[in-house]
Amino acid sequence: MVQIESQTANTSYKQDEINYMVTLYNVVSSDGYIATKDGNEDFISDKTWDDFIRWCRNNDAVVIGRKTYETLQEYGEKYTDEFESLKTKRAVVTGNKEYKIKKGYVAMSSPQACLALGENILISSGPILNTSFLSEKLVDKIIINALPVKIGNGVRPFKKNELDRFTLISDKEKSDGSRLLIYQVKSVA
Numbered sequence: 001m002v003q004i005e006s007q008t009a010n011t012s013y014k015q016d017e018i019n020y021m022v023t024l025y026n027v028v029s030s031d032g033y034i035a036t037k038d039g040n041e042d043f044i045s046d047k048t049w050d051d052f053i054r055w056c057r058n059n060d061a062v063v064i065g066r067k068t069y070e071t072l073q074e075y076g077e078k079y080t081d082e083f084e085s086l087k088t089k090r091a092v093v094t095g096n097k098e099y100k101i102k103k104g105y106v107a108m109s110s111p112q113a114c115l116a117l118g119e120n121i122l123i124s125s126g127p128i129l130n131t132s133f134l135s136e137k138l139v140d141k142i143i144i145n146a147l148p149v150k151i152g153n154g155v156r157p158f159k160k161n162e163l164d165r166f167t168l169i170s171d172k173e174k175s176d177g178s179r180l181l182i183y184q185v186k187s188v189a
């Protein structure tokens, strides 16, 4: 298991001279939800899915929670085939040691165990796993792809006060009206 020494901006985890970068990525509606209360994500377009796939390619591993994994399986082959053909490792976090997942995914028992997957790790999950990573102070950067669509009521990506430890370093509006917000963890004095 990887031991964490300290958290600072940019290069959070120093162990054996390896610098780990853990990025949390979510697509949110303009009113701040990642899905409706019943788990519907129809506000996310195919173009936005393609953006997500590009972010995945830029990392050694992409990590999702067990519930996001199950939701993804319901999306259909168009999406699962693309996700599952990535060279990037795919990991599912579950506390259930007996949980059976498809070939092509690796089961991880905790957020911290995921640090062994590579130097650049992308987390893209719901509030349960996102909050686990954030509360264990394992996240360096948060990327929010905010779409110009309101869904009214739904699921937040994580507890709002988790952003207190982060600084907004970039806020770019794209031609389709979406905004890409990038937050970086504040330096520890």
Ligand SMILES: NC(=O)c1ccc[n+]([C@@H]2O[C@H](COP(=O)([O-])OP(=O)(O)OC[C@H]3O[C@@H](n4cnc5c(N)ncnc54)[C@H](OP(=O)(O)O)[C@@H]3O)[C@@H](O)[C@H]2O)c1
Residues within 6 Å of the ligand: 025, 026, 027, 028, 033, 034, 035, 038, 039, 040, 041, 064, 065, 066, 067, 068, 069, 071, 093, 094, 095, 096, 099, 109, 110, 111, 124, 125, 126, 127, 128, 129, 130, 132
């Ligand atoms: N818009 C977006 O960007 C986006 C991205 C991803 C997901 N989503 C949405 O988010 C929703 C799912 O989110 P969710 O919060 O309900 O679930 P989730 O984060 O996908 O998965 C939660 C599960 O992960 C495991 N887990 C979490 N923390 C753990 C820990 N510290 N140790 C061990 N296992 C841990 C547990 O699995 P076990 O119960 O098996 O132990 C837990 O039940 C779906 O509707 C999905 O579509 C949206």
